[in-house]
Amino acid sequence: MSAEEKILAGITAEAKATAEQILGDADNKIAEMNEQAKAEAKAYSGEVVSGALRRAKTIRENAESAANLVIRDAKLAKKLDEIYKTVDAAKRYIVALPDAAYFEKMVALAARSAKGKKAMLYLGAVDIKRDTACVKGLLEKAGVNAEVQTSPAPFDYGILLKYGDIEYNLSLESVIAEKRELLEDKINTLLFAD
Numbered sequence: 001m002s003a004e005e006k007i008l009a010g011i012t013a014e015a016k017a018t019a020e021q022i023l024g025d026a027d028n029k030i031a032e033m034n035e036q037a038k039a040e041a042k043a044y045s046g047e048v049v050s051g052a053l054r055r056a057k058t059i060r061e062n063a064e065s066a067a068n069l070v071i072r073d074a075k076l077a078k079k080l081d082e083i084y085k086t087v088d089a090a091k092r093y094i095v096a097l098p099d100a101a102y103f104e105k106m107v108a109l110a111a112r113s114a115k116g117k118k119a120m121l122y123l124g125a126v127d128i129k130r131d132t133a134c135v136k137g138l139l140e141k142a143g144v145n146a147e148v149q150t151s152p153a154p155f156d157y158g159i160l161l162k163y164g165d166i167e168y169n170l171s172l173e174s175v176i177a178e179k180r181e182l183l184e185d186k187i188n189t190l191l192f193a194d
Contacts, residue, residue, distance in 0.1 A: 083187045087180070091172060095157055099131040103138055106159050109175060111142040113161055113168040121146035122153035122160040124171060 001009070094105060110121065121139070123132060132148065139146050146161065153160035158171035176183070 079188060083184050086187050087176060087183060091157075091176060094172065095126075100134045102127075102130070103132070103135050106170070107135065107138040107142050107144065109170045110139070110144050110146065110159050110161055110168075113170060114142075114144040114146070115163055116145065117163055119144070119146040120149055120162040122149045122151065122162065124155050124157040124159070125152040126156040127158070128152045 094102065097105070106123075106127070121135075121144075123130075123135070128150075135148050139148070153171065155169075155171040155173060158169075158173070158175065161168040161170060
């Protein structure tokens with residue numbers, strides 16, 4: 001082998017060694033980049049999964065909360081319906097009482113509002129058609145100084161007491177409306193005690 005061939009062979013061997021070194025470094029760099037990419041992908045997928053789980057948990061909590069609200073609203077609607085039915089049944093019961101018993105209750109209401117002076121007492125439009133003969137005696141017994149009028153009050157059931165310009169609306173509807181919250185609490189306690 002000539003000197004030139006030896007130099008060329010040395011250069012070739014050195015180039016080959018350098019190329020192998022570069023290829024080895026490149027392989028190591030690729031392996032390192034692969035490991036880093038895998039780690040980043042794993043971390044990213046963990047974040048994605050974690051985020052998806054958080055969103056799923058939030059969606060589930062919101063759905064449960066919405067379902068609980070729907071259930072609560074349905075229970076409240078049912079309770080209110082039962083309360084209104086009970087109040088309506090109580091009203092029907094009072095209206096269906098025999099005349100003397102009915103007027104005894106109405107006069108008791110009037111006695112609470114009586115002011116001692118002479119009043120004008122108007123019966124409801126339906127009530128005035130009942131047997132009102134007992135009303136005067138009930139008023140005297142209750143100590144209510146009132147004159148029963150022959151014209152009806154502007155409602156169906158109950159009494160309107162009038163002292164000059166002051167009127168006390170003791171219609172069954174107004175009494176029920178005034179006591180509705182109290183009635184609702186009591187009925188709620190009776191019907192839905194836990």
